[in-house]
Amino acid sequence: MRIPNHIGVIPDGNRRWAVSKGMTKEKGYVEGLDPGLALFKLCKEAGVKELTYYGFTTDNTKRPSVQREAFTEACINAVEMLSKEDASLLVVGNTESPMFPKELIPYTTRKTFGNGDIRINFLVNYGWEWDLNQLKISNDSRKNIIQHIKSNDVSRVDLIIRWGGRRRLSGFLPVQSIYADFYVVDEYWPDFKTEHFFQALNWYNEQDITLGG
Secondary structure (H helix, E strand, O other), X not given: OOOOOEEEEEEOOHHHHHHHOOOOHHHHOHHXXXXXXXXXXXXXXXXXXXXXXXXXXXXXXXXXXXXXXXXXXXXXXXXXXXXXXXXXXXXXXXOXXXXXXXXXXXXXXXXXXXXXXXXXXXXEXXXXXXXXXXXXXXXXXXXXXXXXXXXOOOOOOOEEEEEOOOOOOOXXXXXXXXXXXXXXXXXXXXXXXXXXXXXXXXXXXXXXOOOOO
16 A cells, blocks of 8 residues: 555534533634544554644634633644654744744754654644745745645655545645645544544555646
């Protein structure tokens, strides 16, 4: 089986999951922590070299404060959980905004934990405009675009898996995702199952990867 080098994860559906369980929307975010760790371990076992999680975006910060606080705390806890694994960990996001959690500042420089077997990127307070804004002030007409964006330490994405049934990228790493295959899981992220991952890999294995050629 052909394994993607880099998988991007959009863990959507936390709020809808909470509502379906009779909870308030913010209660759904904490339920995404265990699935995130389980997916990390599956990727590591499968030989995936890089994994990027979509934590929260600059647009998400417009949500009610109780939700914003809940998803921020969930992201902090997720990064700290991953820091206990064998991973090369990097948090990418707008640190100049007050919405960026100060607890994650140390992770905005890539750090290796344990054997550093797999590169992990976690997008926190990330916005595609923020990411690409540096291009506007670069006067190098021959510029390599990837070298001039904020997420320059994140490699090209091969496969994006989105939970929650939505068929949109929501601004996820627009440069690195330009040739990514996009697989949608209809179940909500808190309902993550191991078979979701293997179904996505099987689907990816059947795709004709040409990179535009």
